[in-house]
Amino acid sequence: MDEPSENQAGAPALAPVSRPFMGLFALAHLGAFIAFIPMLNLLLPLKAELIDPAGKAVLLSQVMLWGAAVAAVTNLAAGALSDVTHGPFGRRRPWIIVGALAVAGAHGFVFAAVTPQQLLVAVLVFQAAVNVMFGPLNAVLPDVVPGRQKGLAAALAGLALPGAGLFTAGVLAVALDQLDLRFLVVALAVPLLVLPFALHLSEPRRPRPAARVGLPSLAALTDRDFLMAFASRLLVQVAITFNVLYLLFYLQETARLGSLDHLRPEAVLGGLLGLSTVISLAAGFFGGILSDRLRRRRSFVTAGGLAMAGGAALLAAAPGWPGPLAAQLLFGLGLGLYSTVDTALVAEVLPDPQAAGRDLGLMNVAITAPQVLAPLLGLGLLSLSGGDFRWVYAASALFALFGALAVTGIRRVR
Structure with missing residues (x-):
């Protein structure tokens, strides 16, 4: 279109x-x-x-x-x-x-x-x-x-x-x-x-909804664009949860901090998260505005997912400092860009304007489910690898990559 x-x-x-x-x-x-x-x-x-x-x-x-x-x-x-x-x-x-x-x-x-x-x-x-x-x-x-x-x-x-x-x-x-x-x-x-x-709040007047609206339903998943957006968010949220859960342990047991080795891993974690948050805020804010001006969403969301995949892959491949620093800056950039523009994209792919609340509640499952899935997957990966956290971040990179690519299947939104 x-x-x-x-x-x-x-x-x-x-x-x-x-x-x-x-x-x-x-x-x-x-x-x-x-x-x-x-x-x-x-x-x-x-x-x-x-x-x-x-x-x-x-x-x-x-x-x-x-x-x-x-x-x-x-x-x-x-x-x-x-x-x-x-x-x-x-x-x-x-x-x-x-x-x-x-x-x-x-x-x-x-x-x-x-x-x-x-x-x-x-x-x-x-x-x-x-x-x-x-x-x-x-x-x-x-x-x-x-x-x-x-x-x-x-x-x-x-x-x-x-x-x-x-x-x-x-x-x-x-x-x-x-x-x-x-x-x-x-x-x-x-x-x-x-x-x-x-x-x-002044809400636009809408006709009285049909009787089927108001009941919990998975019907939105039969819509291709909604399903692609749901799959993307679910996959990327697994990658994000991996990063949140295991970054401290990665710094303690896998990373080689070099000149920062005298610092407590918690201090290094705080610094990395602080810098990552600043980058994330800037990327999300300006990315959201730019996506309005260009009237494009998919390319921004895809770019955000790919940046997170790159950041996670860098943690897996380059545990020596400054690898973790570059990785978290790249991950934060992607997180801000993806999270903000994906919110706008999801609002535009809802299949039924009469049931926006119901379908957004269903989309919220793509955020809550990874809170259970990621720890289970992480436990399995760590068991198979003998406790090597690089495996976790390699998997995180794949989840973010597939989540980024899933957005390209959306058709109603550019």
Whole structure:
């Protein structure tokens, strides 16, 4: 096709969104990530340690596992149910508002837990609340933002994850030292960041959806373009999870750090991740904007996947310094480019505009499933190789390569 479709097939024409919309959209996504990044990275481990100092690792693993299962199911359900929500307040807005308020309350439940059983229940409530908000919030991009602005919107949303990480490190870990204040600040930050966007959100009018919409379904996978996008994201997410899980162990046992050998591997890891994050932010932001101007998505997503494949391959082939540095810079470049533009691409390949929430919930499985698949595959590779982490990164390179190539099978989007 000569021009990329501005919107999904069958969707009403969408007017350009304003700069205030984009600003509130970015803040809402920041709030959505602050809803769970501090909890999973800092607050929940601290709470598990308070409840069971000796068995904190086991307790944390258990509640994280069950919480992830509830998160996946709730994301699917909330997205699908928001598709069929019909009323004066719109389809997505009621769910986002209720979810944001529920997240604030759920932080109170987690803080109040004093036994492992109470902590488990509180975390299940927390994960349900987060995804009641998050699923419908993700559906706003295909619902409201026209095709020529999707790259910019995705780039702004892409700032949320590192922003939440900085909030966790700078505000919660450094500026505050009392657990109750940490919980309180997060519980207040989420609605303060999310509600202004939700309250000002104006959704386009759509006809009442068919009865089949609103039920969880795998029907979107029968659409070729959606299936290719799903396969690409699943494969690339396995590569990303490999990099997150095993980089520290790679630095400890495989890498040859040369002049940096006197530093702790954790310090080297922190430096690599910091530099990689900066590159990732820049690549994602400018890549998203450029993909709007050129009206092309596939080439950017493919290039991002290939860059990640190159970075992982470099870790496998060149463990001597500065190989790991070059590898992580290349991986970060690819990660930012892929993640941002892929968000815009997915919003344009959804097969049914009436069921965007349901289908985005299904697409979310391509992110959650690798959290289980990658550790299992890594365990098998390490067993076969006698603990050689170069095998893991060689496999990571292949997953990223095939994920990058899968995007070339998409036809509706250039």
